Every structure is written in C-alpha cells, then in structure tokens.
Amino acid sequence: METWDAIRSRRNVRAYQDSPIRAEDLDRILEAGRLSPSSINWQPWDFVVVTGRERLQELAKVWQGAGHVASSAATIVLVGPVLGDEDIRKDWVQYDLGQATMSMMLAAADLGIGSCHGAVHDQELARELLGLPADRFAVYMLGLGFPADRAIAPLAKHNRRPFDEVVHRDRW
Numbered sequence: 001m002e003t004w005d006a007i008r009s010r011r012n013v014r015a016y017q018d019s020p021i022r023a024e025d026l027d028r029i030l031e032a033g034r035l036s037p038s039s040i041n042w043q044p045w046d047f048v049v050v051t052g053r054e055r056l057q058e059l060a061k062v063w064q065g066a067g068h069v070a071s072s073a074a075t076i077v078l079v080g081p082v083l084g085d086e087d088i089r090k091d092w093v094q095y096d097l098g099q100a101t102m103s104m105m106l107a108a109a110d111l112g113i114g115s116c117h118g119a120v121h122d123q124e125l126a127r128e129l130l131g132l133p134a135d136r137f138a139v140y141m142l143g144l145g146f147p148a149d150r151a152i153a154p155l156a157k158h159n160r161r162p163f164d165e166v167v168h169r170d171r172w
C-alpha cells in the first residue's frame with residue numbers, strides 16, 4: 001500500500017476476525033516500532049507481544065476501554081522506563097512511545113491489519129501478567145487483528161476538525 005493510502009486507511013479497529021497474524025507480519029509491525037525516532041535516540045521502549053487467548057483476556061482488564069484486547073489476534077504492550085517527576089525525560093517517554101505506536105499502526109494498515117490503542121490503568125495487573133521489572137511500566141497497548149467489519153482501505157470521510165481550522169500559516 002502507498003504510504004498516503006495507509007495514512008488514510010488507518011482507523012481504530014475494535015472488533016476482529018478470528019484469524020491469526022502471520023509471524024513475519026507481526027515482526028514487521030514490531031520492526032516499525034523499533035525503527036521509530038526518539039529523543040537523543042535513547043529508544044526508551046520495549047515491546048511485549050501477547051498472543052495467548054487467556055492472557056489477552058486478562059490483559060483486557062487493565063482498562064475499561066481495552067475490551068478489544070481480549071479478541072485481538074495479538075496485542076503489543078509498549079513498555080517504558082519509570083522516571084521521577086523531576087526527570088525531564090518523563091515527557092519524552094509519552095512522545096517517543098506515541099511515535100512508535102503510530103509507526104506500528106501504519107505498518108499494520110499497510111498489511112491490511114487493523115489496530116487499536118488501549119490505555120493501561122491497572123499497572124499492577126499489567127506488571128503481574130507481563131512480568132515487568134520494577135523500573136518499567138506499560139505505557140500503552142496496541143491491539144491487532146483483521147477487521148471484523150470491513151477491510152482496511154482509505155476512508156472517504158474522516159471524523160476530524162476542518163483543515164482550515166487546524167492549520168495556521170506563518171502565525172496563529
């Protein structure tokens with residue numbers, strides 16, 4: 001798929017077909033995350049890939065808006081470092097892992113695979129399920145799977161604020 005088509009095709013997909021993702025496709029999505037840019041190239045991420053149905057069902061309980069994880073073909077948990085409030089890098093973690101998330105979503109769209117963000121509210125449950133070390137936390141999850149409703153293709157219309165309202169030229 002053309003990059004521009006992938007950008008226009010990506011949407012949050014919360015219901016999935018009961019079909020697995022090929023290992024090489026999953027690896028490509030992970031590789032897209034690994035290749036993402038980060039502040040001073042510190043690459044603060046680790047990715048935990050979960051494919052076992054029982055663990056996915058448990059993982060879906062970390063946030064009320066993460067129900068889609070239970071039926072995903074795979075979910076990638078983006079893991080970052082625990083930092084003190086005074087640590088300037090604390091803001092960088094969110095930005096950097098956000099960029100990795102978007103790269104992975106576009107790589108997934110390119111392969112016709114749907115994806116959906118999932119917040120992690122219950123960090124203790126995530127830590128227990130995934131065996132995360134004390135100095136790491138689950139920043140976000142990315143559920144993946146082939147869409148149950150319709151194939152990944154450029155959307156005719158996007159639910160977004162108008163271009164001219166969003167874009168400011170030269171100054172606000």
Ligand SMILES: Cc1cc2nc3c(=O)[nH]c(=O)nc-3n(C[C@H](O)[C@H](O)[C@H](O)COP(=O)(O)O)c2cc1C
Pocket residue numbers: 010011012013014063065066116117118119
């Ligand atoms: C930082 C962030 C957190 C999100 N958290 C969740 C979530 O926990 N559960 C969920 O179903 N969707 C989540 N979303 C998806 C958004 O609701 C979605 O991107 C937005 O409604 C636009 O829809 P679209 O991505 O299909 O275009 C999140 C998106 C972002 C960027």
